[in-house]
Amino acid sequence: MTLRLHPFTALTAAACTAVITTAAASWPLSVAVGLASAVLAVRRGVAGRVLSAAAVILVPLFLSLLVLHGLFFPEGHTVLAAWGPARVTAEGLRFALELGTRTAACVLVFLLFSFTVSVPDLVSALSARRIPPQFGFVLASTLTLLPAVAGRLERIRQAQETRGMVIRGGLWSRAGALRLQMIPLVLALMDDAGSRAQALEARGFGSPGPRTSYRDVADPPAQRLFRAAAFVLAAAAVAARLVVSWPAGGPS
Amino acid sequence: MTAATRTALRARIDAFTFHGESRPALRDVTLSVTPGSLTAVLGGSGSGKSTLGKLLAAWLRAGPAGEFRGSLELDGTRLDFHGAPDDPRINPAEWSRRVAFVPQDAASMLSTVRATVAEELAFGLELRATPRADMLRAVERTAARTGLSGLLDRDPATLSGGELRRLAVGCAVIAEPDMLILDEPMASLDAAGSARIEELIRGLCATGTGVVLLSQAADRLAGEAMHWTVLDAGTVTAAGVPAQLIGSAALEHAGVLVPGVLRPEAAAVPGQAPAPPAAPGPGPARLEPGLELRGVGFGYSQDQRRGTGPRQRVLRDVDLAVRPGEIIAVTGPNGAGKSTLLRHFNGLLRPTEGDVQVCGRSIAGVPVGTVAASVGLLFQHPRDQLFERTVLREAAFGLRQLFGKAEAEDRARAALAGVGLSAAAGAVHPAELSASQQRLLALATVLAREPAVLALDEPTVGLDRHGLERLGRAVEAAAARGTAVVMVTHDLSYARATAHRILELDGGCLREL
Numbered sequence: 001m002t003l004r005l006h007p008f009t010a011l012t013a014a015a016c017t018a019v020i021t022t023a024a025a026s027w028p029l030s031v032a033v034g035l036a037s038a039v040l041a042v043r044r045g046v047a048g049r050v051l052s053a054a055a056v057i058l059v060p061l062f063l064s065l066l067v068l069h070g071l072f073f074p075e076g077h078t079v080l081a082a083w084g085p086a087r088v089t090a091e092g093l094r095f096a097l098e099l100g101t102r103t104a105a106c107v108l109v110f111l112l113f114s115f116t117v118s119v120p121d122l123v124s125a126l127s128a129r130r131i132p133p134q135f136g137f138v139l140a141s142t143l144t145l146l147p148a149v150a151g152r153l154e155r156i157r158q159a160q161e162t163r164g165m166v167i168r169g170g171l172w173s174r175a176g177a178l179r180l181q182m183i184p185l186v187l188a189l190m191d192d193a194g195s196r197a198q199a200l201e202a203r204g205f206g207s208p209g210p211r212t213s214y215r216d217v218a219d220p221p222a223q224r225l226f227r228a229a230a231f232v233l234a235a236a237a238v239a240a241r242l243v244v245s246w247p248a249g250g251p252s
Numbered sequence: 253m254t255a256a257t258r259t260a261l262r263a264r265i266d267a268f269t270f271h272g273e274s275r276p277a278l279r280d281v282t283l284s285v286t287p288g289s290l291t292a293v294l295g296g297s298g299s300g301k302s303t304l305g306k307l308l309a310a311w312l313r314a315g316p317a318g319e320f321r322g323s324l325e326l327d328g329t330r331l332d333f334h335g336a337p338d339d340p341r342i343n344p345a346e347w348s349r350r351v352a353f354v355p356q357d358a359a360s361m362l363s364t365v366r367a368t369v370a371e372e373l374a375f376g377l378e379l380r381a382t383p384r385a386d387m388l389r390a391v392e393r394t395a396a397r398t399g400l401s402g403l404l405d406r407d408p409a410t411l412s413g414g415e416l417r418r419l420a421v422g423c424a425v426i427a428e429p430d431m432l433i434l435d436e437p438m439a440s441l442d443a444a445g446s447a448r449i450e451e452l453i454r455g456l457c458a459t460g461t462g463v464v465l466l467s468q469a470a471d472r473l474a475g476e477a478m479h480w481t482v483l484d485a486g487t488v489t490a491a492g493v494p495a496q497l498i499g500s501a502a503l504e505h506a507g508v509l510v511p512g513v514l515r516p517e518a519a520a521v522p523g524q525a526p527a528p529p530a531a532p533g534p535g536p537a538r539l540e541p542g543l544e545l546r547g548v549g550f551g552y553s554q555d556q557r558r559g560t561g562p563r564q565r566v567l568r569d570v571d572l573a574v575r576p577g578e579i580i581a582v583t584g585p586n587g588a589g590k591s592t593l594l595r596h597f598n599g600l601l602r603p604t605e606g607d608v609q610v611c612g613r614s615i616a617g618v619p620v621g622t623v624a625a626s627v628g629l630l631f632q633h634p635r636d637q638l639f640e641r642t643v644l645r646e647a648a649f650g651l652r653q654l655f656g657k658a659e660a661e662d663r664a665r666a667a668l669a670g671v672g673l674s675a676a677a678g679a680v681h682p683a684e685l686s687a688s689q690q691r692l693l694a695l696a697t698v699l700a701r702e703p704a705v706l707a708l709d710e711p712t713v714g715l716d717r718h719g720l721e722r723l724g725r726a727v728e729a730a731a732a733r734g735t736a737v738v739m740v741t742h743d744l745s746y747a748r749a750t751a752h753r754i755l756e757l758d759g760g761c762l763r764e765l
Contacts, residue, residue, distance in 0.1 A: 120367035133379070140365035148364065155636045158600050158620075162629045162637070163697060164650035166621030184639030191683050195360040198311045202348035203363070203423070204379035214374035214387050215367075 007122040009223040014113035016230040018106040023234075023241040030101035037108035046115040053111050054104070062100050069096040119143045124215040133211045152188055156181045261285040261351060261431050261462060262325040263308055267335075270318040277303045277318070278486045285431060285462040290453065292465045292474040292494075295483030296507025296716035297688030301466040302356060304483065305433045308464065309353030310344045326350060327430075349380075352429035356436045356687055356714070357635075358420035362408055369411070370395070370404040373422050380427070390426050397455065398422040399448040413632065414445040414586035421449065425456065432456060433464040436687075438471065440632070440713045442586045442742050449473075468688070468716040469509040470498065482506050507716035511745070540612050541573040542736030543627075543705045547606035548572075548596060549760075550589075566592050568760035570606070574705070574736040579727065581747030582740045583765070584757035590740040591632050593757060594707045597738070598627040611704050625654060628703035632710050632740075634690040637697065638682040643673060646682050647696050654701060667700035668693075670729075671722050687714045692722060699726055706730050708739040712746050724750065 005013075021033050041050040069092045076089025123136040160180065161167060167177045200206075262284045267276040278300045285291050295301050306312040307320070314320035319335040324342075327350070331340045355361055366372040373394055374387045382390070395401045398418045403411065408419060417437065424432060434453070438446050450473050453463050467474055474480070475494055482490040482502045490502035497503055503510065550567040566589035574580050584590050595601040596608050599620045608615050615623045631637040640646035648664035655663055668677050671692035676685065682693055691714055698706065711723055727750060731737050741747050747754050754765040 118367070120365075120371065123365065127378075137363075137365055144365055156639050159631065159637045159639055160649070161620035162598060162600065162624055162631075163701065164621050164624040164653055166619045168619060181639075183641070187641075187683070188635075188639070192360070195355070195357065196364070198306070198344075199355070199361045200363065201344040202309065202311055202353065203376040204345040204348070207343070207345040207379065210381040212378050212381050212384055212387065214371050214378055214384065214391070216384070 004218065006217060006219045006223050007117050007125050008219070009227055010113055010117055011122075012227040012230050014109045016234040017109050019234040020237040021105045021109075022102055023237040025098065025102065025241070027098050027101045030098075030105040033105040034101065034108050037105070037112045041108075041112050041115070044112075044116050046112070050108065050111045050115050053115075054108055057107050058100075058104050061103060062096075065096040065100050069093075069099070114143075120215055121217045124213045125217050125219075127211055127213050128217070134205075137205070149185070149189065152192075153181055153185055156184050156188070260287060260325075260327065261308065262323075262330075264322045265304070265307065266321040268303065268307055268312075268314075268318055268320045268322070273318075276486060278307070280487050281481075281483070282488070283308070283464070283481060285464055287430070287462050288457050288460045289479070290457050290463045290465065290473075290477045291479045291481070292467060292470075292477035293481045293483055294467055294470055294474060294503065294506065294508045296468055297714075297719055298485075298686040299468075299483040299506060300486040301468070301483055302435050302686075303486075305353055305435050305464070305466045306355075308431075309351050309433050310342045310347040311353055311355075313342055313344065314339050315341065345379075348429070349427055350429055351431040351433065352424040352427070353433045354417075354420050354424045354435060354437060356439065358413075358417040361420040361423055362416075364409075367407060368404060369400055369406050369408055369419055372408050372419060373400075373404075373426055376423060376427055394422045394426040397425070397452050399445075412587040413440040414442055417441060418445065418448065421452065425452075425461075429461065431462045431464065433466065435466045436468070436714065437465070438467070438469075438473065440710055440742070442584075445586055468507065468714075469511065470494070470503065471509075471511060482508065504717075507718040509717050509720065541609075542576045542578075542611060542734075543572070543574040543597060543738065544609040544612075545570050545572040545596065545603075545606065546609070548603040548608060549605035550592060550596065550601060550603050552592075565760055567596075567603070570760075570762050572738075572755070572762060574738055576704070576734040576736050577731050578753070579731050579737040579739070579751045581751035581754045582738060582757055582762070583742065583744060583747060583754060588757045589760060590757050591709050593762075594629060594709050594738065594740055597705060597707045598623045598629050600629070624650070624701070624703075626703055627705045627707060628698035628701050630691075630694055630698050630706075630708040630711055632713075634687070634694040634714075635683075637694040638690060641681060642678060643668065643680050643682055643685070643693055644677040646693060647677075647700050649697065651700055663700050664696075667696040670699060670726055671696045672718070688716055688719045691715060692719055695723065695726060699730065702730075702733070702735075704735060706735050706737045708737070708741075710741060711739055712741055712743045720746075 017033060021030055038047065038051065041047040070088055071086040071092070073089050073092025073095060076087065076091035078090035079087050080090060081088040119140050123140045126136045126139070127133050157167070157177065160177070165177065165180070167173055263282065265278050265281040268278040269276040281304060283291070283293070293301055293304060303312065308324070312318065314333045320333040321335045323330055323332045331342070333339045362372055363375045366375055370391050373391045377387045377390060391404070395404055398421055400418055400422055403415060408416070411419060417440070421434070421437065437449050441449060453473065457463055465474060465477065477494060480492060480494050480497050481488055482497060484502065484506040489506060490497055490500055498510065548567055548570040549565070551565045570593065582590055582593065592601060596603055597610070599615050599618060610623060610626045638646055640649055644664055647668050648660050651660035651663055665674065665677060668674050673689060673693055673696060676689070682690060685693060691711070695711065712720060715723060727737055739751070755762045756765050
């Protein structure tokens with residue numbers, strides 16, 4: 001049986017890893033964290049989704065870092081190549097690499113968390129901590145909205161195809177089809193929301209007062225200890241970073 | 253609490269008018285529900301049953317939803333409404349503890365944020381801060397009552413239509429309300445599912461819950477009601493005990509289905525299958541099948557969201573040939589894969605083994621939109637089929653490519669006329685239609701294309717008598733034109749009255765009944 005992480009443990013692990021990686025500011029560590037996240041994503045069977053989402057975020061970021069710091073890094077003096085005002089400097093590339101790998105590590109860690117966390121567990125854990133249940137519901141709805149929208153879009157597409165709309169593999173064909181699906185999608189979602197709101201109200205969603213949780217999320221002492229340790233470690237990493245990079249001469 | 257001390261619900265609706273409408277949706281309706289009684293409100297499509305149910309259950313509230321003149325009395329406390337701003341305001345959460353409602357569209361009852369059936373059942377209890385131990389017991393008890401015990405760990409999104417309805421009923425009764433209002437609770441349920449719901453309702457009545465059944469069929473359960481109220485065009489046209497009203501003109505005019513009365517051909521020869529309505533085309537042996545399935549096998553991935561995991565077999569080695577003009581009915585229990593089978597006809601689903609041929613040609617690799625020129629598919633849920641802004645645009649969608657611009661609108665109008673929706677054509681949004689009219693509109697969109705193969709998924713569900721007659725005429729006319737018709741239905745008597753052959757899908761295989 002695999003270890004079942006309390007959602008707060010996973011969240012703490014992700015957040016502290018991101019903090020420590022940022023504080024350490026060492027690209028080998030960032031690369032290691034990024035690789036570890038990728039390996040974990042593969043083992044949890046979410047590699048495809050994590051990596052494709054990461055690519056959407058990171059590819060434009062890497063390109064902009066390369067242009068900004070790789071080509072135009074004022075502090076750079078080891079010039080590797082130059083085209084007019086643009087100079088590729090070793091320092092600039094190094095800075096872009098540092099920043100790029102650090103951001104990549106943080107993005108991968110948080111994507112891994114969001115794709116592996118059990119949303120019901122998270123909502124239940126939040127409500128157990130007296131977080132307003134509406135907040136938990138909104139959070140859960142946000143995370144379940146995408147599949148719901150995708151499902152609705154799929155049904156509209158099937159309905160349209162069933163009545164003769166031919167969608168071929170090409171990008172233009174798909175984009176054209178999507179244009180025809182947008183208005184029905186928005187109208188259908190609004191219609192759904194209206195009828196669901198009546199049901200939610202009737203089931204007591206709007207009423208104030210305490211709530212209980214049917215789902216029992218185990219939070220073993222070992223995981224609580226781990227969370228405390230992770231917090232201490234992250235705080236230590238931040239403190240160490242502050243001490244190391246404090247301007248010479250110390251605070252006045 | 254004994255039955256005598258439990259809540260009684262009385263409603264007097266002088267008029268209820270939705271905002272923006274000039275004509276009241278309900279007028280001069282009175283209804284009284286005593287503890288432990290079963291009351292049936294019968295009426296055809298668009299008669300105002302759902303509006304009445306939602307008004308009684310405070311899903312529609314005076315003020316936000318529309319103008320209400322009349323009174324609601326619960327447990328001796330009467331609330332009077334005059335359509336004025338200072339009218340009493342009902343707290344829907346408090347009201348629904350006493351008066352629960354299960355809508356016709358069971359899925360809209362669910363929170364969508366709960367991962368399992370058990371948690372969905374408990375959702376309303378969580379919001380009322382019920383201790384966890386009590387919730388566990390309530391979930392177990394309700395699951396046993398609604399036949400959901402084996403499904404408690406399932407994701408509600410993966411339930412079949414009948415299972416979903418049982419879950420919605422479970423969510424409504426778990427808090428033990430004094431009154432339960434059920435809007436078409438039997439729609440799309442198989443025989444076993446209906447029997448369970450009937451049993452559940454009887455059990456609820458026996459323990460003192462007053463149950464109001466909103467239905468367009470005077471079926472077996474309605475027959476057990478102590479009192480019938482017939483609703484027609486938003487007003488009560490008859491009320492009394494079933495024995496008085498059965499066969500009455502009011503019931504007939506309202507379009508209420510009375511099993512056995514509707515289908516004279518089925519009733520004429522009791523116990524015998526009626527003769528097929530028309531011979532399935534001349535010289536059937538020489539005719540090429542309109543639709544042919546050869547050794548079709550299919551399975552869904554167990555983890556449908558990711559598309560991974562071992563496949564669960566739904567269809568196994570299915571052979572089927574439907575000749576032009578032939579009407580075939582496919583029956584089978586909920587979740588047997590009947591809808592899955594139909595979705596293979598136009599390529600919405602592709603077989604993992606075997607081949608599907610339409611008009612003698614394999615559809616493998618042919619886009620669904622292209623196959624659609626020959627295959628018309630009526631979805632199980634009409635709302636999944638409708639996406640346009642007006643009824644006319646809906647019926648005309650995709651017709652231009654088939655018939656050209658000039659003819660497309662004429663064909664759309666003709667199809668709408670065929671199902672009695674001409675009046676709604678230009679100005680009405682499909683979502684504003686009643687469930688029965690939505691199904692007829694979906695049918696019109698399919699019929700307008702004059703496909704060679706017509707696949708109908710539960711076409712009778714939600715239709716009143718007028719709707720069923722229109723459906724029957726449309727199917728017969730299509731078959732007479734040489735269309736090969738396959739319909740999936742729970743309604744065995746309808747299948748016997750309409751189809752040339754009846755097949756049963758069970759365990760993934762088709763066999764003749």
